[in-house]
Every structure is written in structure tokens, then in C-alpha cells.
Amino acid sequence: MDKLINHLNDQIERINLTTSEIGLSHELKEDKIKSFMEAIEQFASDQCALVEKEKQDIIKATENTHRSILSYKRLMGEYVANTAIIDPNKSLKDNLQEMQQELIQVKEKYNEKLLHVQELHTQLGALSSALGNFVNKNLIATTEIDVSSLAVNSLEDELQRAEHEYANRKALVDHSVNEMCNIIATLGLDTTQNKRDNLIMEYHLETNPTNKMKLCNMFVSDDNMSWIAQRNAELKEIKEEIEGRKEELTQKLKHLWNRLRIDQEECEVFLMANRGLTQEELMCYEQELQRLLVLKQDRIGEFIERAREELKSLWDQLYYSETQRQHFLPAYSSELTDEVLEAHENEISRLRLEVEDSKYILDRIDKYMQLKEEIEEFEASTRDPNRLFGKGQRDPGRLLREEKFRKRVDRELPKLRMELEGSLLEYEALKSRPFLVNGKPYLDVIYEAKETVQQKPAVTTPKTPKRETMPRKPFTSPRTTSNKYHMFNTPQFNRTQTYHTTTELKPTRIDNSISILHRVRERNIRKRPQKPIRKGHFGSDDDDIEEEAEKIIVNQNGRNQAKQTPIKQRQVDAEFESDDNLGVNLDIFDDGPDFSDMSDIDS
Structure with missing residues (x-):
């Protein structure tokens, strides 16, 4: 710095000397x-x-x-x-x-x-x-591109969402294209006239992945997706219409084949040869129908006759009365026209549906009628008194079968009536009309049958009639003639009443000795001589009592006695104490009479 100052001072001094030499003034x-x-x-x-x-x-x-x-x-x-x-x-x-x-x-x-x-x-x-x-195109930036983790995640999420949508659309396109191509091939349609249909077929047949991807990128756009869905729906509708028409023609052909009785094998050959839905095959169905219609016109009378037979069968199934049948006028017409045949076929279809709807009721009615017929036959057979013991009609199991039948009737008949009543009421509620059988509401028939059963008088207990005495062979368990029976196998009021009154007056002793079954068996193996019995008095001791009473009356001819013993009165005394009479009180253990012996006695 001093050097600079010295240099400046030297320069200033030099300027002063120079200006002085020049002769400049002081101001200059x-x-x-x-x-x-x-x-x-x-x-x-x-x-x-x-x-x-x-x-x-x-x-x-x-x-x-x-x-x-x-x-x-x-x-x-x-x-x-x-x-x-x-x-x-x-x-x-x-x-x-x-x-x-x-x-x-x-x-x-x-x-x-x-x-x-x-x-x-x-x-x-x-x-x-x-x-x-x-x-979302806003995520695609051209300047100041955000590369943060958040931005990258957003891009990846959007890319994943777009790829998922692309995959879904591609799958939908592939499925729709396959359906469309199958329908086009099935219907035999020409795709050369439609550019988009041609592209669809090209995409379906393309094998190059790059070209297929280009076509797919074109088809997954919103516009093309809408067109594919619309076109697929149109093709399906066309196919359904053709299928419906073919099904209609098939039903008509089968109906006519059945009416004309065409060989089944020939029909199957025709159906197998025309399985597709092309216009050519549909035309074959039309031509076959026209051919059969011509044949039907020639044999229309035969068709009407068959239809009437089937109609009659359906009437019988539904129990139609004659009045109900006459309501269908074409059945009684003499005209042989297509209108009459069509009316018969329509009525047959209606009756078939009615039979199907009323199947439950018809089944119950059939069972009910069958059971009623069996009951009538049973009642008719039971009215014959010789059905059990008549010559040449011996049937040991008849009574058992009759009892089983009565139990079956008691079990099934109320159940059938209840089921019929419920189903008939339901039918009447749904159809707003009663179910008729031969022109009469069957519900009334059920009610009338129930009232008839309720009004029948009660069955009284039959009384045993007196029959003449006749000899008989020994029973299965022989009895000695010395014993007097004081009990009956079958209780009877007029005989047991005296027994009960006398037993109250006289006390009985209870035997506590050896088991009474042993004594019964010992008594049953003894042999007894045969004695006469009254016809129909099997296993009863009335004959012994009455026989002794008759002997007493003969011996006391003309005598006056303080008290007569009634024929059917039983005396209870000390005889119950004997060993022989103990078994008599348990006569229920006896096997009863042999029915083979009974038939010999009657003969």
C-alpha cells in the first residue's frame, strides 16, 4: 500500500514538473x-x-x-x-x-x-x-416427473388396475368371440358381408401372438366391447328363434309320426341326419312337415277316431258323467276337418293336465272305491251262516282273515276319508268348483257315507241259544264225569250273577299247599268216560247242572220242598276244598274243543 502511495506521489510530482515545463497556469x-x-x-x-x-x-x-x-x-x-x-x-x-x-x-x-x-x-x-x-391419464406427466415412492406406488396401482381390467376384458372378448364363432358356425352364417364379423372370425383363427394382441387391443375398447356384447346377444337371439322353430317343427313331426305310425327307426334316421340349425336343415324339417300334412289330410278320419278313443279314456279316468261329456260338442260331430281334429287334440291336452293335477285325488278315490267294494263283498260273505262249518267249506283260518280285514278297514277307511276330504276341499278352494265323480260332488258322497256309518244301530251282544243235546267225542283235555263245574269259560250274566251272590254269603278257604298248576296237569291226564253234550255248548258246565236239576225234579215228583234249586243257579260249598275241584276253577288253561270233532258231530 505504501508502494502505491509513493507511486501516486511520484506521478503527481511528475505531472507538476511536466505542466511547469509546458508553462501551464496554476489553475490548469x-x-x-x-x-x-x-x-x-x-x-x-x-x-x-x-x-x-x-x-x-x-x-x-x-x-x-x-x-x-x-x-x-x-x-x-x-x-x-x-x-x-x-x-x-x-x-x-x-x-x-x-x-x-x-x-x-x-x-x-x-x-x-x-x-x-x-x-x-x-x-x-x-x-x-x-x-x-x-x-387415469393425469398420472402420466411429461415434465417434472415425480419419481417419489408415493408417485411410483400410484403408477403401479393404476397399472395393476388397468392390467386387471384388460385381462377381464380380454377374457370376456375371448369368451364372446368363441360363442359368436360357434353360433356363426352352427347357423352357417356368411361373415364376408360384415366387416366386424369378419374381424371376429380373423381374431378367432389368428395364431400369431403379435397380430392377435393387436386385434385384442382393438376389441377391448369401450365401443368395441359394447358392439361385441350387442352382436353376441343378437346371434343368441337368432339361434334361440331357430331352435324354437326347430323344436316346434320337431314336436309337430313327432305328433304326426305317431299319428301316422311311421317306423321309429325311420324317424330317428331323419332326426340324426338333420341335427344342426342351418337353413338347409330347417328347410328339410319344413318339407317333411308338408309331406306329413298331406298324409294326415288323407287319413284325418282315422286320426279323429283315435283322438276320441283317447278322449274317452281320459273321461273315464276323471269319472266324467254323460252330461259332462256332452259339453264337448266336437266329439259328437260327424265332420272330418282339421278344426275338429285340432279341437280334439286341444281337449286331450287339457284333460291330460287335469289328470296330472288331480292325480293325488284320483288315486285316493280309486283306493276308496276299491276298499268299499271289498267291504261290500265281505259283508255279503259274512251273511252266510254256513261259511265256517258247511260240508266241503271247512276253512280254519277264515275267522282270522275276517278279523284282520275288519282291522284293516277300521285303520284305512277313516284315513282315506280324511285324506279325500282335505284334498277335495283344497281342490274346491283352488278351482272354485267341486270335484265331480259321475256328475256328483264327491265331497257329498264322503259326507253321506260318514253319516250312514254314524246312523247304523249299535251291534248287540248275541246270546247263546239252547240247543238239543247230542253225544260228542272227548275234548283235547278229558274231564271226569264226577266233577261238577261251578265256573264257565265264557262269562254269562244270568249264570254268574248267582255265583257272585252266593260267594259273598259263604267264605272260601284259600289253599296254600303245592302249586295249583301241578294239580291241574294231574287232573287233565286222567281219562274220563264220554258224556252227551248239548249242541253248541262247548267247554261249559251248564249241561251237568241242568241234567242234575232234571233228575231232582223227577225224583221229587209231587213232593213239596221249601226251596227249589234253579236250573242255572250255582251253589258254592265246601267242594272247592277237594283236589279234583281245584282244577275246575282254572278251566281257562284247557285247550278247548278240537274243531275236527265239531265237524264230525254236526255231520
Whole structure:
């Protein structure tokens, strides 16, 4: 600095000497020196300004570098301060160089992430061109591309959603195209006249993956998807119409084949030869129908006769009365026209449905009628008194069968009536009319039958009639004639009443000795002589009592006795104490009479 000052002083001195030599005035000398000093000041100011400008340029470059770093880091989702952090211990250039190095590293990192994001953008753009507005195009940026994790996740999610939609649409397109191609092939349609149908067939037959993908990208768009759905529905409707027409023709053909009694094998051959739905095969059905209609017209009288036979069978199944049958006038018409035949066929179809609807009721009515017939036959057979013991009609199991039949009737008849009543009431509620059998509401028939059963008089217990005595063979368990029986196998009121009254007056002793069964068996093995019995008095001791009473009356001829013993009165005395009479009280253990002996006695 001293050197500069000395240099300036020397220069000023030199200016003074030079101006003096020139001969300038004092004022001019001062002006020269003043100009010199101003020039020195201006130069110093300019140099300072240049240095200051260089400083500001470095600061500005530092700020710009920081802003670039800030922008990249924010695009990568990293946090960074808004103001640059400058190390005061370092120069501006050093700080600038460090920031520039950091910017290079940040930019490289950003570019690496940008490659992945740009790849996602490319894939999403391709799907957007195929799917249209379904893809969110706002995620595809061209400048300041966000490569943060959040942005990448959003892109990947959108890409996954678009790929899933593309896969669904492709599957739907493949399925629809297969259906359409199958229908086109089944119906034999010409696709050359329709450009889109031709593209459908081309897509179906294409084997090159690249070309198939291009066609698929075209078909998965919103417009083409709508067209494919509409066209597929149209083809299905056309197929259903043709199938319906073919089914209608098939039913008519089968009906006519059945009416005309065409060979079944010939019919099967025709159906197998025309299984498709093409126009040619449909035309074959039409031609066959026309041929059969001509044959039917020639034999319409025979058809009407068969229809009337079937109609009569259905009337019989439904128990139609003659009045109901006469309501169908075509059945009694003499005309042989298609209208009459059609009326018969319609009536047959209606009656078939009625039979099907009333199947439950008809089955119950059949069972009820059959059971009623069996009951009438049974009642007629039971009126014959000689059905059990007549000559040549011996049937030991008849009584058992009759009892089983009565039990079956008691079990099934009320059940059938209840089922019939419920089903007939339901039928009347649904049809708003009663179910008629031979012109009469069958519900009334059921009610009348129930009232008839309720009005029948109660069956009285039959009394055993007196029959003449006649000899008999020994029973299965022979008895001695010396014993007097005081009990009956079959209780009878007029005989047991005296027994009960007498037993109350006279006490009986209870035997606590050996078991009474042993004594009964011992008595049953004894042999007894045969004695006469009254016909019909099997296993009863009335004959012994009455016989003894008659003997007493004969022996006491003309005598006056204080008290007569009634014929059917039983005396209970000390005879119960004897061993022989103990078994008599248990006559229930006896096997009873042998029915073979009974038949011999009657004969």
C-alpha cells in the first residue's frame, strides 16, 4: 500500500514538473491533477465493482444449484431446506463446487428412478390407448416427473388396475368371440358381408401372438366391447328363434309320426341326419312337415277316431258323467276337418293336465272305491251262516282273515276319508268348483257315507241259544264225569250273577299247599268216560247242572220242598276244598274243543 502511495506521489510530482515545463497556469495544473485523481478513483471503483459482481455471480450460481438440488430431491420425495447452507469457513467458490458435486449425484439418482417411472408411463400409455378413458391419464406427466415412492406406488396401482381390467376384458372378448364363432358356425352364417364379423372370425383363427394382441387391443375398447356384447346377444337371439322353430317343427313331426305310425327307426334316421340349425336343415324339417300334412289330410278320419278313443279314456279316468261329456260338442260331430281334429287334440291336452293335477285325488278315490267294494263283498260273505262249518267249506283260518280285514278297514277307511276330504276341499278352494265323480260332488258322497256309518244301530251282544243235546267225542283235555263245574269259560250274566251272590254269603278257604298248576296237569291226564253234550255248548258246565236239576225234579215228583234249586243257579260249598275241584276253577288253561270233532258231530 505504501508502494502505491509513493507511486501516486511520484506521478503527481511528475505531472507538476511536466505542466511547469509546458508553462501551464496554476489553475490548469490543478485541473490536471484533479482529473488524474478522479481517474484513479474511477478505476478503483470499477475494479471494486468487478470484484463485487464476480462475488454476486458465485452466490447466484450457488443459489441456482441449491434450487436444482431442491427440485430433484422433492421429485424424489426427499426433504430439503429452502435456503442453501453455506459454510462460512469456506470460500464461495468452494461452497459452489460442493453444491455442484451434490447436484450431479442427486441428478444421477433421479435419472435412475426416472427410467422406471418412464417405463411405467409407457405401459400405462399403451393400456390407455386400448382401454380409453378407463385409465387415469393425469398420472402420466411429461415434465417434472415425480419419481417419489408415493408417485411410483400410484403408477403401479393404476397399472395393476388397468392390467386387471384388460385381462377381464380380454377374457370376456375371448369368451364372446368363441360363442359368436360357434353360433356363426352352427347357423352357417356368411361373415364376408360384415366387416366386424369378419374381424371376429380373423381374431378367432389368428395364431400369431403379435397380430392377435393387436386385434385384442382393438376389441377391448369401450365401443368395441359394447358392439361385441350387442352382436353376441343378437346371434343368441337368432339361434334361440331357430331352435324354437326347430323344436316346434320337431314336436309337430313327432305328433304326426305317431299319428301316422311311421317306423321309429325311420324317424330317428331323419332326426340324426338333420341335427344342426342351418337353413338347409330347417328347410328339410319344413318339407317333411308338408309331406306329413298331406298324409294326415288323407287319413284325418282315422286320426279323429283315435283322438276320441283317447278322449274317452281320459273321461273315464276323471269319472266324467254323460252330461259332462256332452259339453264337448266336437266329439259328437260327424265332420272330418282339421278344426275338429285340432279341437280334439286341444281337449286331450287339457284333460291330460287335469289328470296330472288331480292325480293325488284320483288315486285316493280309486283306493276308496276299491276298499268299499271289498267291504261290500265281505259283508255279503259274512251273511252266510254256513261259511265256517258247511260240508266241503271247512276253512280254519277264515275267522282270522275276517278279523284282520275288519282291522284293516277300521285303520284305512277313516284315513282315506280324511285324506279325500282335505284334498277335495283344497281342490274346491283352488278351482272354485267341486270335484265331480259321475256328475256328483264327491265331497257329498264322503259326507253321506260318514253319516250312514254314524246312523247304523249299535251291534248287540248275541246270546247263546239252547240247543238239543247230542253225544260228542272227548275234548283235547278229558274231564271226569264226577266233577261238577261251578265256573264257565265264557262269562254269562244270568249264570254268574248267582255265583257272585252266593260267594259273598259263604267264605272260601284259600289253599296254600303245592302249586295249583301241578294239580291241574294231574287232573287233565286222567281219562274220563264220554258224556252227551248239548249242541253248541262247548267247554261249559251248564249241561251237568241242568241234567242234575232234571233228575231232582223227577225224583221229587209231587213232593213239596221249601226251596227249589234253579236250573242255572250255582251253589258254592265246601267242594272247592277237594283236589279234583281245584282244577275246575282254572278251566281257562284247557285247550278247548278240537274243531275236527265239531265237524264230525254236526255231520
